[in-house]
Amino acid sequence: MRRLLLPAITSAILATAHQFHFGHIDANWNSRAKTLELSVRLHADDLEQLLRQRRGRPLELDRDPQAEALACAYVIETVAFDQAKLRCLGMEVTAHFATLFLEAPGTEPPRRGRFRSFSAEFPDQINTVQVLTDNRRNGPAVAFLPADQWKALRP
Amino acid sequence: MPRVAALVSLALLSSFAFGQSRRSPLDKFRQLEEILPTPNEYRTASGAPGHKYWQQRADYQIAVELDDVNQRIIGSATIDYHNNSPDTLQYLWLQLDQNIWQKHSDTPLTETAPDMKRFPLPTARRLMDDPFEGGYTIGAVRDASGRELHKHINRTMMRVDLPAPLASGQSFRFSLSWDYKINNSKRTSGRTGAEFFKKDGNWIYEIAQWFPRMAAYNDVTGWQHKQFLGTGEFTLEFGDYQVKITVPNDHVVASTGVLQNPQEVLSPAQRQRLEQARTATKPVLIVTPAEAKAAEKGKPGGKKTWIFHAKNVRDFAFASSRKFIWDAQGHNVGGNQVMAMSFYPNEGNPLWERYSTQAIIHTLNIYSRYTFQYPYPVAISVNGPVGGMEYPMICFNGPRPLEDGTYSQRTKYALIGVVIHEVGHNYFPMIVNSDERQWTWLDEGINSFLQFLAEQEWEPNYPSRRGEPSTIVEYMLSPGHDPIMTNSESVVALGPNAYGKPATALNILRETILGRELFDFAFKEYSRRWMFKRPMPADFFRTMEDASGTDLDWFWRGWFYTNEHVDISLEKLTQYTIDTRNPEIEKPLSKKAKEEEPVTLSAQRNKPLRKRTDDYPELLDFYNKWDEFAPLPSEKKSFETYVKGLEDDERKLLDPTMNFYALDLKNIGGVLMPVILEVEFNDGTKEELRIPAEIWRRQSTSVTKLIPTRKEIRSITLDPHLETADADLSNNHWPRKPVKSKFQLFKEERDTKRNPMNEGKSDAAPAPSGNN
Numbered sequence: 001m002r003r004l005l006l007p008a009i010t011s012a013i014l015a016t017a018h019q020f021h022f023g024h025i026d027a028n029w030n031s032r033a034k035t036l037e038l039s040v041r042l043h044a045d046d047l048e049q050l051l052r053q054r055r056g057r058p059l060e061l062d063r064d065p066q067a068e069a070l071a072c073a074y075v076i077e078t079v080a081f082d083q084a085k086l087r088c089l090g091m092e093v094t095a096h097f098a099t100l101f102l103e104a105p106g107t108e109p110p111r112r113g114r115f116r117s118f119s120a121e122f123p124d125q126i127n128t129v130q131v132l133t134d135n136r137r138n139g140p141a142v143a144f145l146p147a148d149q150w151k152a153l154r155p
Numbered sequence: 156m157p158r159v160a161a162l163v164s165l166a167l168l169s170s171f172a173f174g175q176s177r178r179s180p181l182d183k184f185r186q187l188e189e190i191l192p193t194p195n196e197y198r199t200a201s202g203a204p205g206h207k208y209w210q211q212r213a214d215y216q217i218a219v220e221l222d223d224v225n226q227r228i229i230g231s232a233t234i235d236y237h238n239n240s241p242d243t244l245q246y247l248w249l250q251l252d253q254n255i256w257q258k259h260s261d262t263p264l265t266e267t268a269p270d271m272k273r274f275p276l277p278t279a280r281r282l283m284d285d286p287f288e289g290g291y292t293i294g295a296v297r298d299a300s301g302r303e304l305h306k307h308i309n310r311t312m313m314r315v316d317l318p319a320p321l322a323s324g325q326s327f328r329f330s331l332s333w334d335y336k337i338n339n340s341k342r343t344s345g346r347t348g349a350e351f352f353k354k355d356g357n358w359i360y361e362i363a364q365w366f367p368r369m370a371a372y373n374d375v376t377g378w379q380h381k382q383f384l385g386t387g388e389f390t391l392e393f394g395d396y397q398v399k400i401t402v403p404n405d406h407v408v409a410s411t412g413v414l415q416n417p418q419e420v421l422s423p424a425q426r427q428r429l430e431q432a433r434t435a436t437k438p439v440l441i442v443t444p445a446e447a448k449a450a451e452k453g454k455p456g457g458k459k460t461w462i463f464h465a466k467n468v469r470d471f472a473f474a475s476s477r478k479f480i481w482d483a484q485g486h487n488v489g490g491n492q493v494m495a496m497s498f499y500p501n502e503g504n505p506l507w508e509r510y511s512t513q514a515i516i517h518t519l520n521i522y523s524r525y526t527f528q529y530p531y532p533v534a535i536s537v538n539g540p541v542g543g544m545e546y547p548m549i550c551f552n553g554p555r556p557l558e559d560g561t562y563s564q565r566t567k568y569a570l571i572g573v574v575i576h577e578v579g580h581n582y583f584p585m586i587v588n589s590d591e592r593q594w595t596w597l598d599e600g601i602n603s604f605l606q607f608l609a610e611q612e613w614e615p616n617y618p619s620r621r622g623e624p625s626t627i628v629e630y631m632l633s634p635g636h637d638p639i640m641t642n643s644e645s646v647v648a649l650g651p652n653a654y655g656k657p658a659t660a661l662n663i664l665r666e667t668i669l670g671r672e673l674f675d676f677a678f679k680e681y682s683r684r685w686m687f688k689r690p691m692p693a694d695f696f697r698t699m700e701d702a703s704g705t706d707l708d709w710f711w712r713g714w715f716y717t718n719e720h721v722d723i724s725l726e727k728l729t730q731y732t733i734d735t736r737n738p739e740i741e742k743p744l745s746k747k748a749k750e751e752e753p754v755t756l757s758a759q760r761n762k763p764l765r766k767r768t769d770d771y772p773e774l775l776d777f778y779n780k781w782d783e784f785a786p787l788p789s790e791k792k793s794f795e796t797y798v799k800g801l802e803d804d805e806r807k808l809l810d811p812t813m814n815f816y817a818l819d820l821k822n823i824g825g826v827l828m829p830v831i832l833e834v835e836f837n838d839g840t841k842e843e844l845r846i847p848a849e850i851w852r853r854q855s856t857s858v859t860k861l862i863p864t865r866k867e868i869r870s871i872t873l874d875p876h877l878e879t880a881d882a883d884l885s886n887n888h889w890p891r892k893p894v895k896s897k898f899q900l901f902k903e904e905r906d907t908k909r910n911p912m913n914e915g916k917s918d919a920a921p922a923p924s925g926n927n
Contacts, residue, residue: 020650024629028896037898041629043650044565060563090905095568095618101901123267126648128633135896136885141632145647147267 020046023117023127024141027081027153029109031134036084036110038102040075046118047071047098062093075100078117081110081153109133113153119146129153183827183855187708190716191693197374202697203684210689212237213369213394220401221360221475223455226339226349230366231294231332235394236321240372244321246314248372248380252364253335254311255385256289256343261310262385287336287343293367294332304329311383313367331367340540346388346551350540352478352500355451359479359500359539361551363472364389371590375691379592387592387643389470390584393687396465402475403455407442409481409498409537410473411548412465420461433485433494438512442481444501450477451501465547467530467687469588472546474498474537484512488519489528495519499538506556506570511536514574514613521609522582525675526682534581536574543573545580552577568618575613576606587682588689595643596715597692600657607658621658624880627651631720631826632882639715640692659880660714667829667878668710668848669703677702709827709848719825724886725873726819726857735809737794738786744811746784816862818871818889820850824882827851833875836866843875 020043028037048061051070061067072088079086084104092099115127127144130137131153142151194200196207214237219230238244255262263286296304296315305316321327337360340348347363371379371390379390400408408420417426425441432439442450455477465471478500486493497511515536519529531548541551554570556562582605584591584598591598607622620626630636630651637646639657646652665674680702681695696711713719735741768774798806820830830846850858862868873887881887885894895903 020648022630022633022648022651024633026896026898028898037896039897039901045569048565058557060557060566062565063563090901092901093565095565096620099897099901101898103898124647124649126633126636128629130629130632132896135894135899137883140634143634143636 021118021122021125023115023125025079025113025115025127025129026132027110027113027129028132028135029106034106036081036104036106038079038081038086038100038104040079040100040102040117042075042098042100042117044093044096044098046122047074050074050118050121061098067091067093071098071100072102075102075117078115078119080114080150082106082112084110109138110153112150113142114150115144116146116149119144119148122146182852183712184706184709184849184852185712186706187696187711191696192375192691194697195374198691198694200697201701202681202694202699203701204688207241208688209239209241209374211239211369211372211392213392214396215366215394215471216397217366217471218399218401219366220458221362221403221406223358223360223403223406226337226358226360227334228337228362228365229334231330232366233328233330234369235326235328236369237326238321238323240374241323243323244317244372246316247321247327248370248378249313249315249367250364250370250380250383250389250391251291251293251308251311251313251367252383252389254290254308255345255383256287256338257310258286258288258290260290261382265384287338289336289338289343291333291335291367296329296331299328299330309380309382312370312380333367335365337362344540344542345385346541346544347472348540352502355478357451357476357478359474359476361472361474361537361539361541361544363470363541363544363546363551365472368470369394371689373590373689376590376593379590381592381644383592384644386646386649387595390588390590390592390689391469393467393469393588396463396468396471398463398465398471398473399460400463400473400475401458401460403477404457404459405450405453405455405477406459406475407477407479407481407498408461408473408475409479409496409535409549410461410463411468411471411546412463413532415462415464416460420459429483432483433492435484438482438484438495438497438508440480440482441496442479444480444504444508447478447480448501453477468547469585470546472549472551474539474549474551476500476539478502480504480508482508482512484516486516486519488523491528491530491532493519493529493531494533495535496533497536497538502558503538503555505560506554506562506567507538510567510571511538511552511574514571515578517613518575518578518609521612522579522605525605525608525678526582527586527679527686529581530586530686531581534578536578543577545577545585547581547585550574550577550580571613572606572610572620575609576602579605579609582682586687587685588687589685590689590691592643594640594692595646595649595653596639596657597690597695599654600639601661601695603654603658604661607662621655622662623877624659624663625877627655627659628720628880628882630655631718631824631880634718636718638718656714660710663828663879664699664707664710667831668707669705673703673705674699713826717825720882721826721828721880722822722824722882722886723828723830723873723879724821724823724883725871725889726821726886727817728819728868728871728889729817730868731815731817733808733810733813733815735811736797737809737811738790740811742784742786742790749784812865814864814867816864816868818860818862819857820860821857822851822855823886827855828879828881830860831874831876831878833872834862834864834868835870835872836864837869838866840866 024041026039030037044061052059059067068091071091076086084106086102086104089101089103113129115129117127118125123146125146128141130141132138142153196205199205214235215232217230217232219228236247254260296306298304298318307314338345338348340350347361350359369392371392396412402408428439428441479498481498483494483496486495495512495515497507499507515534519534523529533548535549537551539551542553544551552573554566579602583601589597603621607619610617610619637652665671677699681698684698700707827848829848830850832844834842834844871889874881
């Protein structure tokens with residue numbers, strides 16, 4: 001089968017001596033509000049470097065007024081749950097972590113997910129999704145390695 | 156409320172947790188001897204070097220030229236290899252790390268497919284453009300008499316065949332030459348490289364893993380000739396180095412070792428400033444920002460050769476540029492006078508002039524306290540293209556401000572943190588010479604732990620990345636993640652695996668399992684035993700047990716050999732009180748319990764209905780009037796007889812004010828941990844119970860702990876100080892408490908709390924430096 005490759009507007013983040021390469025999502029199904037609530041935690045260094053390279057000029061995650069919008073766009077590009085239309089509410093940045101908060105209306109807890117942040121950049125990236133219902137864990141987290149696309153989130 | 160029926164039962168319950176119905180299939184306290192190597196005369200069962208411990212040695216005399224026009228390294232070396240092993244060697248192996256950039260190197264060949272739906276441009280460039288082709292060109296290898304020796308290059312390793320077997324105790328001298336193209340870090344990054352500054356046309360070079368280095372030969376692996384794929388850094392032999400570095404005559408060189416010819420390469424003013432720096436109380440500029448700026452605009456008028464000597468080091472690295480500012484401050488570390496020095500371009504200011512040398516000195520102070528006195532004469536931090544990498548006496552660190560000279564809080568802490576970390580690597584693995592090609596964690600994990608200790612003494616509430624248990628919880632929850640005991644090249648998510656998780660484990664071992672005094676003694680003993688020697692993981696595990704007098708096999712097993720996580724749940728609390736058999740006490744209690752029973756809905760609705768006995772009171776008899784909770788004379792008499800039959804001390808135990816709480820605990824995560832309980836009583840007082848992990852020794856999945864107390868318990872919190880990396884805080888409370896999610900907290904605070912970093916942007920960001 002012949003498929004077209006679409007080079008993304010991003011640059012590879014070159015390996016450094018001290019890599020992080022781990023992302024985590026708490027995906028909470030709020031049964032009362034019928035809403036999927038996501039807390040997406042990424043390492044701030046990784047995210048800052050990626051956004052800097054995508055934009056092509058310097059960017060500081062905690063000071064740049066465009067950082068939040070760029071980070072939200074990147075997460076929406078690399079994170080998906082069923083057909084949910086994710087809306088980014090904002091980002092919190094600490095010295096080492098960036099946490100993005102997204103939500104989407106729905107009718108039931110997510111069945112499938114996709115978490116590919118940094119999977120194109122780091123061959124040793126590992127991402128995990130913890131599904132919860134009303135803030136209680138539904139089961140063990142689901143891990144996404146760079147080769148993984150959609151995965152079932154519940155049996 | 157359940158009542159304890161008899162004194163005999165009570166005695167049993169007090170000494171033994173109940174509810175032990177089923178054992179888990181594997182004893183988590185079983186000893187590690189089934190995994191660890193058998194102790195021998197080289198490495199003892201207590202984790203110390205054995206009485207016949209040996210290690211090889213390699214001394215180097217190197218001459219190297221840095222070609223600033225073509226970005227090349229041209230070098231030659233004479234190596235004296237000392238065979239201190241009991242073995243006779245037929246050949247020698249050397250590491251050729253630059254060969255990872257050869258055209259058919261294993262590193263790109265073994266790279267797996269990228270995300271084909273999002274295809275990063277550099278990936279496309281790497282696959283479609285001409286990739287960087289580096290790697291060594293090795294000239295003839297000759298023995299001391301000039302005779303050429305046969306060599307065979309196996310990717311990143313080179314075997315040199317000896318003209319005659321090298322017996323134990325003998326030395327062999329040989330020489331060789333090489334050259335290679337330096338990688339441009341912007342396109343091909345690594346632990347070494349060159350950075351080009353377009354605006355002034357100059358380069359900064361950070362040169363490491365740059366010469367054919369003797370591979371380690373030891374009692375555990377034989378030759379450590381595992382191929383270099385890019386992640387497993389290296390392990391080498393100690394030796395003395397004499398290195399002559401020829402560079403353009405306007406360059407400033409920072410290097411492992413002590414400069415031998417300052418009169419030839421430094422100006423009189425620089426030499427005078429350097430002398431002044433030795434006793435200064437704050438960093439002294441040897442090359443000022445203005446001088447560095449002027450040098451950027453100049454052209455070299457020739458070459459200069461800087462000569463450095465370094466004693467008893469396992470490697471050698473250097474940096475060179477005409478862009479370097481240079482500051483220095485002498486510092487006494489436990490009697491050893493050390494020159495702390497930083498080299499950075501104007502682009503690094505104002506961050507570097509403020510923090511780098513200060514962070515070096517802080518690191519030496521703190522690390523020396525927990526390990527051994529820093530033994531080397533210099534400690535250097537260099538700003539250039541490498542984000543963070545360590546070599547003996549010198550390290551490369553990346554963070555810089557923006558071009559306008561302002562910097563974020565994140566950048567500030569990134570610089571302080573990376574300088575502490577990389578300078579800290581002098582201790583592990585540059586002096587405690589563990590094998591990072593095999594075990595990344597043995598230096599990175601230990602170093603990240605010490606980095607945490609040093610950061611916490613930098614300023615109040617320093618935002619450390621690693622160390623606090625809560626920072627590793629999400630990684631430990633990830634299914635299928637690698638155990639820490641995984642080879643360096645195979646680890647997925649190296650950062651949390653080899654840095655974060657062991658740093659947290661050691662912090663928990665120090666704070667929660669052993670306590671600071673025992674831990675610090677044992678850790679210092681490990682550092683002392685293996686200073687300038689090569690420890691293996693078993694030596695670390697065994698020394699920590701040996702010196703602390705504590706069996707920690709269960710801890711190493713859970714944290715280092717499995718990928719389980721910590722999640723202990725408070726399942727249930729049941730209150731028991733003593734059955735005194737005294738009807739005067741027991742009957743009223745029974746009555747109270749009866750009255751406290753819930754009234755059913757039907758009973759509530761039926762209560763107002765008029766009853767037949769209201770109309771016909773003659774239907775009421777003895778049973779309608781009898782108070783079942785009134786003590787009967789026979790019961791009183793029976794109790795008196797019972798009490799008479801007891802000894803005095805047994806009579807005292809019939810204490811109706813005593814409560815016995817049976818707390819059901821479940822180990823959901825698998826990793827064993829002490830059970831830390833904060834018990835709050837009805838009178839408002841609190842008590843902390845710290846139960847060792849050995850509570851899980853007979854049953855590692857669920858236990859019941861008995862808590863005897865005269866007070867009534869209102870609530871219990873498990874792990875109240877967040878010290879065990881417990882992954883699920885929602886099951887840490889009795890009675891259960893709702894725990895707010897990060898999402899909820901964000902939504903609640905979003906409109907009321909503003910981001911102080913953005914809010915105070917103009918205040919937080921220092922004004923651009925006047926140095927540019």
